[in-house]
Amino acid sequence: MKQMLAQLMTLFTSMELRSEKPSAVHSSKYVFEYLDQWIVVDKKEVSSREYALLSSLLKEVAGPSGSTLTDEWIQYLKGNGDVPIRVETEIRITQLFFEKPTTPLREVEEAVHAFFEDNIRLLPLSSQQALLVEKVSSYIQSEEDYLSFAAALESDFFIKTKLYIGKFHQADYTFPSFFKQEEELFSKGLTLLPDQQILTVESIFPSLLVQELPDHLHSVLLSQVVDPISHDTELLKTIRTFFENGFNASITAEKLHIHRNTLQYRLNKFQEKTGIAVRNFEGALIAYYASLLANRS
Amino acid sequence: MEELVLDQVAKYYGDSSAKAVSDFNLNVQEKEFIVLVGPSGCGKSTTLRMIAGLEEISEGELRIGGQRMNDVAPKDRDIAMVFQNYALYPHMTVYDNMAFGLKLRKFSKTEIDERVRKAADILGLEEYLTRKPKALSGGQRQRVALGRAIVRDAKLFLMDEPLSNLDAKLRVQMRAEISKLHQRLGTTTVYVTHDQTEAMTMATRLVVMKDGLIQQIGTPKEVYENPANVFVGGFIGSPAMNFFKGKVDHGRFIMGDVSIAIPNTYYKTLKKGGYEGTEVILGIRPEHISEKEDVLSECPESIVNVEVDVAELTGAEMMVYSSIHGQSFISRLSADVQVQPRQQIRLAFDMRKAHFFDKDTENRIALIS
Numbered sequence: 001m002k003q004m005l006a007q008l009m010t011l012f013t014s015m016e017l018r019s020e021k022p023s024a025v026h027s028s029k030y031v032f033e034y035l036d037q038w039i040v041v042d043k044k045e046v047s048s049r050e051y052a053l054l055s056s057l058l059k060e061v062a063g064p065s066g067s068t069l070t071d072e073w074i075q076y077l078k079g080n081g082d083v084p085i086r087v088e089t090e091i092r093i094t095q096l097f098f099e100k101p102t103t104p105l106r107e108v109e110e111a112v113h114a115f116f117e118d119n120i121r122l123l124p125l126s127s128q129q130a131l132l133v134e135k136v137s138s139y140i141q142s143e144e145d146y147l148s149f150a151a152a153l154e155s156d157f158f159i160k161t162k163l164y165i166g167k168f169h170q171a172d173y174t175f176p177s178f179f180k181q182e183e184e185l186f187s188k189g190l191t192l193l194p195d196q197q198i199l200t201v202e203s204i205f206p207s208l209l210v211q212e213l214p215d216h217l218h219s220v221l222l223s224q225v226v227d228p229i230s231h232d233t234e235l236l237k238t239i240r241t242f243f244e245n246g247f248n249a250s251i252t253a254e255k256l257h258i259h260r261n262t263l264q265y266r267l268n269k270f271q272e273k274t275g276i277a278v279r280n281f282e283g284a285l286i287a288y289y290a291s292l293l294a295n296r297s
Numbered sequence: 298m299e300e301l302v303l304d305q306v307a308k309y310y311g312d313s314s315a316k317a318v319s320d321f322n323l324n325v326q327e328k329e330f331i332v333l334v335g336p337s338g339c340g341k342s343t344t345l346r347m348i349a350g351l352e353e354i355s356e357g358e359l360r361i362g363g364q365r366m367n368d369v370a371p372k373d374r375d376i377a378m379v380f381q382n383y384a385l386y387p388h389m390t391v392y393d394n395m396a397f398g399l400k401l402r403k404f405s406k407t408e409i410d411e412r413v414r415k416a417a418d419i420l421g422l423e424e425y426l427t428r429k430p431k432a433l434s435g436g437q438r439q440r441v442a443l444g445r446a447i448v449r450d451a452k453l454f455l456m457d458e459p460l461s462n463l464d465a466k467l468r469v470q471m472r473a474e475i476s477k478l479h480q481r482l483g484t485t486t487v488y489v490t491h492d493q494t495e496a497m498t499m500a501t502r503l504v505v506m507k508d509g510l511i512q513q514i515g516t517p518k519e520v521y522e523n524p525a526n527v528f529v530g531g532f533i534g535s536p537a538m539n540f541f542k543g544k545v546d547h548g549r550f551i552m553g554d555v556s557i558a559i560p561n562t563y564y565k566t567l568k569k570g571g572y573e574g575t576e577v578i579l580g581i582r583p584e585h586i587s588e589k590e591d592v593l594s595e596c597p598e599s600i601v602n603v604e605v606d607v608a609e610l611t612g613a614e615m616m617v618y619s620s621i622h623g624q625s626f627i628s629r630l631s632a633d634v635q636v637q638p639r640q641q642i643r644l645a646f647d648m649r650k651a652h653f654f655d656k657d658t659e660n661r662i663a664l665i666s
Contacts, residue, residue: 107401114386114397144382151384155445156398158371160351194310195317195343257336257491257532 004057005034014042032058059118073123073133079176090136091171093179094146095164095186101127102159111156115149116141136168143198150197162190164199210292218293225290228273233294238266240291243284301325301348301453301485306357308343308509317343318509321357328483330476334496335506335532341489344506345455348487350374361453374453377446381458383438384445385430391417392426395444409448416447419481436467443478454486460495468492472499493533497521505529523652527659530580530652536616539586539626541579542656545572550579553622558598560648566665567653577662578654583616583629585650588642596645603644608636617642 009015018038022031030046032039032054039058046054054060075081077093085091102108105124112122112132120141123131134141143165150161164186169178182201189196189204192211196203213221229235238256242263245251253260267278270287277283306321318340325331333341346352348359350371359366366374385394392413399409417423420440430438439459446454459475460468476499479486490496496503497517505512505520505528513525517533524530530538543552548564550557559567567573587593593600603619610616615630619642628644636642653662 111386111397114389114393117388148380148382148384151380151382152386154349154351155378155380155384156401158350160346255337 005039008039008054012041012045014045016040030054031061033061034058069121070123073121073131074125077123077131077176077179079180083171083173083175085135085171089171090168091175092134092136092166092168093182094132094134094166095183096130096132097162097164097186097190098128098130099160099162102157105130108153108157108159111152112149115152140168143200147198162197162199164189167201206288207292207296210289210296213289213293221286221290221293225274225276225287226294228275229270231294235266235270236291236294238263239270239278239287240295242267242278243288243291247279247284300327300360300362301487302358302360303344303348304358304360306344306347306359307355308340308347308352309355316355316509318347321511323504323511323514325485325487327485330479330486330488330499330501331504332488332490332496332500332502333504333506334490334493334500335512337491338508339506340509341491341504341506342457343509345457345487345489348453349376349378349455375451376453376455377449377451379442379446379454379456379459381461383430383442383462385438385441387430390427390429391422391433391441391444394430394441395448398445399448412448412450413444416444419447419478420444435463436471439463439471440474443475447478447482452485454484454488456486456488458490459488460490461492468495475499494535497533503533505532507532523661524580525661527578527580527654530654530661534582536583536627536629538580538582540654541581541621541624541626542576543579544574544576545653546574550577552624555601555621557601557646558648559653562666563648563651563653563664566662569665570662572653572655572662576656578656578659580652580654580661581626581646581648581650583627585647586626586628586630586644587647588628588630588634588636588644592647593643593645596647599646599648601644601646602641605636605638605640605642607638619644 005017009017016039017034018040019036020038022038022040030041030043030051032041038061069084072081072084076084105122105127108130109122109124112120116132116134119135119137119139121133123133125131146163146165150163153159153161164182166179166182169175185201185204185208186199188208189199192204192207193199226236238252241255242249242252245255249260249263253263256263271277274287276287278287302325303321303323306318307316308318309316321344323331333344335341343352347354350366350369354367361374386397389397395413395416396409399412404412413426414423417426420443422437422440422444425433425437430441433441439462442459456475460471463471472495488499500517502514502516503520504514507528513520513529515523520529520533524533524538527540531540541552543550545559545564545567546556548559548561550559567577601621603621605617605619606625607618608615609618610632612632614632615634615636617628617630617636618625619628620626630636654660655662
């Protein structure tokens, strides 16, 4: 190991070995743990391949409590700072909203580490908001993983958490504006879909679109789809469930606790009354928007 | 645990006209195992989460031991929750997973160790304490999730579909284990499931829900034998209760050209209720339709001749699908009956076990004795 370290020092001229954990980590430097010492190296000097190699051999660390790096991340996401990570890396942000003020977040940080280990970093924003920064890796956390994480928070901290899972995007100068868009989506999603725990652009966008439609297009949906079925909410719920379950009749019937024949009867009834074929993509689209509109009103 | 009471509890998001749960009234006694059951979206999980304090109560009152809990923080309600997706920390050992909640509550190391080992002993997890969740089977993971609840020594367990992630065989095994655990610990439990078999086999009392409303509360036997309405009759029991629309006509139930006798006591009730000459719904469970000679001779006035559409041998019994006047139904017959599709068969409806429901309200017409 000593020999390896010596070779690394030759390879990276900016590399220094410190016996104390650095009290502040500048965004232009990487810090790695090495036995009881810390290796600090300029990011400029490390290629992405070298970084991958170094981080697989050594444990990358933040400042003393991570606070400096946290601040850097927050500044970066606000568009006021440098990228606190290699620019080639793809990241995504999962936004957390705690329904009630939550303290101390230090304990939540421990839970985050126990759940995701080093792959995800918690950035506390306030007593009700935090962010999870996930670097692209061989294992991408699924929606199910995030649901399980939310359940763990509920079970251990009794925190009701809502999450917005963002999309992976290059961590470069364009990321802050990309993230701002996701922040706005989350904020709208919290109002539009108050009973959903996990939100994504896919889940929010249809409801948002319906909300943003001008009045005359609302009238089109109402007169063409909702009025002909006399505002039958059960029928609209049936077709919405059918679409949300990928047109799968068995799952839809099971979810609604109705027989498959009853489902078929309702789908036929919808088609008879509106003239819209719900198995056809365009038909499904207008019927889905109408069901969202009816649900909203 | 002292009595848990939900008094006129309701939940709505934003607009009060669209309620996720309405008029929810329930008194839970100490050591009860209450199961909230219903199809997805019926409000059962929302109700459970209101008890936990994870959802605010929009209307009504939640009391534990006579004390109003609406505004008590969830962590101070002395409850433990178990979820469908285990809620385990992948990078912690089984031991640490179970200890984590106690550590947060600043229990001493000795106390934590004692509680974790005791829970591990109860759940048969002693040899897995150093493993991480990834190295466990689904059933073992769910046991760890139960362990995380047990170590809290809470007054109330709240379980939200805890077995839904397991395969059918394991589910049967785990539901027996949870029942045994309840007998052993005696902790009052509120359990949510959409699976009526799970509900029937585990509950001391069931709360059947639909569209945010309680449809019926009762012991599994009460609910099975006397469903409050068509929904409960159809939801509880597998295969579901059969329903036939027909007319009450001078002591007989008429479905097209098929007529069967209504037992005298029930007929009197129907007549008194003004149902003579009107359409009602007859409900009869598949096991109350029989091909056996002794039943046929006992019920000569309620025999129907039908054609077999499908016959399914399940092993212990034969499920026969047929129809009367376009209304399909299932009969649960003995396994040794010899039937083929398109074969004519005589079946007796045991009308002493049948129910009648109002066609409009779909509520059961209760027998007036």
